[in-house]
Amino acid sequence: MKNQIFIWFAVIWMLPAQTSDVDKLITNLLGETPLKEDLKELCDGIGGRPTGSIANFKSIKWGLEKFQTAGVKVQKDAFRMPGLWLENESSAKISGAVSFEPKVVALTFSEGTHRSGIKANLLDGGRGLKDDFERLGEKAKGKFVLIETDELVDIDGLFKEYADAVGIEDLAYNAGVKGIVYMSSRPMRLLYRHNASRSFGNTLPMLVMAREDAKRCFRILRNNQSLDLLVKIDVRSGGPFKSFNVIAEIEGSERPDEVVVIGAHLDSWGLGTGANDNGCNVVMMIDIARQMINLDIKPKRTIRFALWNGEEQGLYGSMAYTDKYESQLDKHVMAxxxxxGSGLITGFFTGGRSDVFDVTNKVLEPFDELGPFINIDIPLVGTDNFDFMMHGVGNLIANHNPANYAPNYHAESDTYDKVNLITLKQNSAIVAAVTLGYANNLDIILPRQSKEDIEKLVQSTDLEQQMKSMMSIWPQWVAGKRGR
Ligand SMILES: [Zn+2]
Structure with missing residues (x-):
């Protein structure tokens, strides 16, 4: 291995004139670039940026100007968000056996309350399973239920949290509860924001309560004492509105109509400043494009750099892209x-497609010194590759060392200081290498899958289950509103 690296360096040193584009690009990305300053501007300067907020509109303008300043062709692509939901403020008061003010935050799509709030008995909802609601029976009607959660430690836990919420919320609706209060899955009174499982269709007040406050409530309730909960939720909600993706492009020199898309989402929830999710990878996209222009690198195929929007509410920006550019998707080579987050990239999820898996293994082969890499051939729901996958386009999701991603996920603590700037730069190099690999190797052909192929993928994997647990995506797929 050492020998190989030595030879590789020696070759580059002896033949500087023949240093390949990708080597030059990697060197530049690993060197001094404005990446950190960009991340500070986006996270500290603009801050949390839920789609529809003033900060989000600022971030669109900022992204546009970043590409323009770098000399990259860029445009705003308008799309329709199905609705607006922003939290102004939420608070809660416990009374009855004891009085205190627990720390709370509204779940995304939570129903708001009157200014004076709503008050009801708070009941021990256990884990929110069938048995728990059977135990509560008629008592649950018109009451708040408090749901116990596991402490979140990793990304598997995150997927489980999303999947569990669907069942809990269905049972709670059937029981006729007044509202749902989840115990925060993060300790140290940390709050975060999840989407209510029914998305824009949700009609109940829903909160996350600081883990320590919720545990206090459980102890009191399990001591057979009674508690009331007063909830005030002030949200700004509304109908459809116009938002924008930022789409930059470096045109292909040989096959301009063939496209490689790489992207990260510009929007975030507003509790933290959207640093690991997903500001760090937004600035990566900008940095790769900027260094390509600086080095005058002309890819053979067109590369599009997408700053998606409306991701957190339901992947709406990337969905809109696949609709708008449907006629070009046959020639989309990879998305x-x-x-x-910013943990070191360990490989890619290749979407349950052996052809994408094989090609990606090959593309990564020369860059082993940036790895090692292990690609995993499963389809995943939950980020902006999704609509490409359901349109049959070869797609990748970067897989990372988990680092501190899960504990800070959608939380107040997802701020600039949580981003690992060293591995972020290494990740830029890895993403750039794969992107140029796909753009410059004209032998790579990944035919677009037919509707039948995609249905087979759904049937042969856990895609259906994933789509049911995420963002109300399943009904949209079944109704033909998403995908091919
Ligand atoms: Zn994200």
């Missing part, structure tokens, strides 16, 4: 999403 990559980078959205799992």
């Amino acid at each position: 990559m999403s980078v959205d799992i």
Whole structure:
């Protein structure tokens, strides 16, 4: 291995004139670039940026100007968001056996309350399973239920949290509860924001309560004492509105109509400043494009750099892209999403497609010194590769060392200081290498899958289950509103 690296360096040193584009690009990305300053501007300067908020509109303008300043062709692509949901403020008061003010935050799509709030008995909802609601029976009607959660430690836990919420919320609706209060899955009174499982269709007030406050409530309730909960939720909600993706492009020199898309989402929830999710990878996209222009690198195929919007509410920006550019999708070679933070990239999820898996293994082969890499051939729902996958386009999601991604996920603590700037730069190099690999190797052909192929993928994997647990995506697929 050492020998190989030595030879590789020696070759580059002896033949500087023949240093390949990709080597030059990697060197530049690993060197001094404005990446960190860009991340500070986006996270500290603009801050949390839920789609529809003023900060989000600022971030669109910022992204546009970043590409323009770098000399990259760029445009705003308008799309329709199905609705607006922003939290102004939420608070809660416990009374009865004891009085205190627990720390709370509204779940995305939570129903708001009157200014004076709503008050009801708070019941021990256990884990929110069938048995728990059977135990509560008629008592649950018109009451708040408090749901116990596991502490979140990793990304598997995150997927489980999303999947569990669907069952809990269905049972709670059937029981006729007044509202749902989840115990925060993060300790140290940390709050975060999840989407209510019914998305824009949700009609109940829903909160996350600080883990320590919720545990206090459980102890009191399990001591057979009674508690009331007063909830005030002030949200700004509304109908459809116009938002924008930022789409930059470096045109292909040989096959301009063939496209490689790489992207990260510009929007975030507003509790933290959207640093690991997903500001760090937004600035990566900008940095790769900027260094390509600086080095005058002309890819053979067109590369599009997408700053998606409306991701958190239901992947609406990337969905709109696949609708708008449907007629070009036969010639989309690959679409990559980078959205799992700033831990070192360990490989790629290749979407349950052996052809994408094989090609990606080959593309990564010469860059072993940036790895090692292990690609995993499963389809995943939850980020902006999704609609490409359901349109039959070869797609990748960067997989990372988990680092601190899960504990800070959608939380108040997802701020600039949580981003690992060293591995972020290494990740830029890895993403750039794969992107140029796909763009410059004209032998790579990944035919677009037919509707039948995609249905087979759904049937042969856990895609249906994933789509049911995420963002109300399943009904949209079944109704033909998403995908091919
Ligand atoms: Zn994200």
